[in-house]
Amino acid sequence: MAEKRPDAGRRYRRVALFGGVYNNYLALGELVRECRASQVDAIFCLGDMGGFGPHPDRSFPLLRSGEIRSIAGNYDLSLAQGNEDCGCGYTDPADNHFARISYDYTFRNTSRENKEWLGTLPSRLSFGLGPLKVRLCHGSPRQVNEFLWDSTSPDHLLSGFLDSAGADVLCCTHTGLKWHRELPGQKHFFNVGVIGRPENDGRTNVWYTVLEYDGRGFRYEFRPLRYDHRRLAREMRAEGLPEEFVETARTGWWTTCLEIMPSRERRSGKF
């Protein structure tokens, strides 16, 4: 899919980035409210609108309002193309079991128009942040569903991605866990986190990332985002979604999609 040219030449001072809405329209609403209040110049969503949460179509009014610029994740491509599964890249039967439930639910409950809109999203975006070139992708620049975890992504791999993209800052999502690494040559790699599901740390908030370039140079901040997680849990239960998902929203601990995690990341969780 072609890069969206209109953004390639844009320069910003402060931007907010997030991935993985996962049908969490309540967190999405909070995020937009926070971003308006903190005067960011632009909001970017790195894809995977569906999965996990309830009422998929409730995220789309904000996503399609023009206030958020989005790229496509694997979930979005699967929904748009009518694929049989989410294409998340799980290989373990337990991971795939739960992925199947949330994908089938999301597929059934996403309107045709919204699926078509997902099909129009670009696979990547570039923009300027001060003098820096920022590149956005979903999994990695080379593969939409590549898992880039902190403990399994060597510096030389990330530097290679940045060099190939001709970027100073590379941002991705897909794994559900935020992290940052500064690389040689003052380059930066970010996994910007997700707003759809808490971070497997026993806290119910979710996370997004703010990048800023001002007179003092480049800065970043991972920001916690609170939303009505109890309401989300109630709605998930009412929709008949698995109790395992509800528990994650309620407690902040991941109960599914665990097998794909490297041991270091998994150790910091409960299950």
Add this chain to the structure above:
Amino acid sequence: MAAAPPSLPLQHLDTLWFQVSGTLCNLRCSHCFISCAPDNHTLELMEAPRIFRYLDDARRMGVKEVYFTGGEPFIHRSFLAILECALRDFPVSVLTNGVLIDEAKADRLRRIADGSRFSLEIRISIDDYEEARNDAIRGKGTFRKALDAYKLLYDRGFLPILTVTEMRDYLTPQGGERDLHGRYVKLLRSVGVDRPRIKVIPIFEMGMLPAPAGQRSVTPEMLRELDPDALQCSSSRIVAHDGVYACPILVGEPEARLADDLEGGLRDCSLYHSSCHTCYVTGMTCKNF
């Protein structure tokens, strides 16, 4: 005349395996696909300086992860030093039978893992969830030792992956186990492991096992329908003491040997072997997940 076997290009070298202990192993399992044993010198131990050079090449080529296998990696006298070196730049996985992992070694592995920002994954192999049936395949006492090693590492904060084969189904096809995965979960929970990780792998009919009856091979037609990422040889290679091979299953097989060095090993590999068909059918990857 049979058609020539198809070839598969390497998309990108993401995963580099080391046959660090060659075909030398402290065990002599009755199903080993490369017939490893204490006296099998077909592939020799790899010298540490040679491994360090390969690791330099791998870093330059953008390799994402490194695996060590054998034989039994822990019979290599320099293995822990090699591991420590690899973990400076790469996430690393080690495939072991666990027999040589005692408390001191488990402590040392913990220290090595803590010294790296990257994940160290340890995979421990057994072949049945019943002690007697496992030991009939792998040797007396191996079941207990493997579980002890798993627990020693688990108690030190590792989350080892129990790697199990479908030997039960192979040996008794009529008495197949429906929930193999669940059986091993139960086994690990019974020894106090709350977070079991399990990888089930198919049987490769080669090495110590007789070749499959009838022709089983990958055809060009099969490849036309296939996402190349589905086969591990599209993104991985293995180095042994005598050069670079297409994949960990075919290491040591003359037809799977690609080159002396990593650069040469990037060329297409031929899917000539019946085991390529096993990977095609089962979606097998030697990687963790």
